[in-house]
Amino acid sequence: MPSAPIKAMIMAAGRGERMRPLTDTTPKPLLPVRGKPLIDWQVAALVRGGFTGLVINTAWLGEQIPAHFSALSSSHFGLQPNQDGREQLSISYSHEGVDFGGALETAGGIARALPLLGDIFWVLAGDVFVPGFEFTQAAAARFAAGNKLAHLWLVPNPAHNPKGDFGLGPDGLALNLPKDDPQPKFTYSTIGLYRRELFDSLPSGNPQGLKAPLAPLLRTAMDNQAVSAELYEGAWTDVGTPARLEELNQTITN
Numbered sequence: 001m002p003s004a005p006i007k008a009m010i011m012a013a014g015r016g017e018r019m020r021p022l023t024d025t026t027p028k029p030l031l032p033v034r035g036k037p038l039i040d041w042q043v044a045a046l047v048r049g050g051f052t053g054l055v056i057n058t059a060w061l062g063e064q065i066p067a068h069f070s071a072l073s074s075s076h077f078g079l080q081p082n083q084d085g086r087e088q089l090s091i092s093y094s095h096e097g098v099d100f101g102g103a104l105e106t107a108g109g110i111a112r113a114l115p116l117l118g119d120i121f122w123v124l125a126g127d128v129f130v131p132g133f134e135f136t137q138a139a140a141a142r143f144a145a146g147n148k149l150a151h152l153w154l155v156p157n158p159a160h161n162p163k164g165d166f167g168l169g170p171d172g173l174a175l176n177l178p179k180d181d182p183q184p185k186f187t188y189s190t191i192g193l194y195r196r197e198l199f200d201s202l203p204s205g206n207p208q209g210l211k212a213p214l215a216p217l218l219r220t221a222m223d224n225q226a227v228s229a230e231l232y233e234g235a236w237t238d239v240g241t242p243a244r245l246e247e248l249n250q251t252i253t254n
Helices: 038-049 066-068 096-100 105-116 138-147 215-223 244-249
Strands: 007-009 053-058 090-095 121-127 150-155 166-168 185-195 229-230
Touching: 007 038, 007 105, 053 066, 053 096, 053 105, 066 090, 090 096, 090 105, 096 105, 121 138, 138 185, 138 215, 150 166, 150 215, 166 229, 215 229
Parallel strands: 007 053, 007 121, 053 090, 150 229
Antiparallel strands: 121 185, 150 185, 166 185
């Protein structure tokens, strides 16, 4: 394992256009799912896995996210203060909206936040609902011991993405398959482990605020056999529309 604790970045800067009018007044990660803000599910899952150093990027209505967490203590997520009284849960922010007037897309946002992250880190979107996913120290240790630039969790294709994103080889490699390739593709869950080297093509810290998508970086790395993956078949929802949010909130869990 790396000498420093592995941190996690939650992507929370998007406008949420498809969720309007709900996102006209509330950033999508703060929309309630089954009684609590969507982003709280991610934070709670990371804390359960022992990952308590978080980085959150913000843009649209971004001031609401730190305000939300400043009103909570670590005990809200099952943690107690350290012996010196400091909160165990540490959240840093990358305020893309304040710094550049808007979101920098996924790779641009990660590159901007790299000074707050370590050499290896988790990334996940703030707008997916995946209540059973486990962020484990074992997964992080396996990734750290290998030489891949990223390890992705893929999911079976939902109705809104029937053709999927990436293939998955029998050797555990993620595959950048052509559109007409008959091999099955799966959808990227937005959850992954990353090495900072994946973002070497972008300026360190992204001081100019360059907007850059993540998929081209991943596809290039896949062509070099530098991305591994696995299939996650638990409950997973991209909370991208009011209808999907309503469906989640109507579902009764055991």
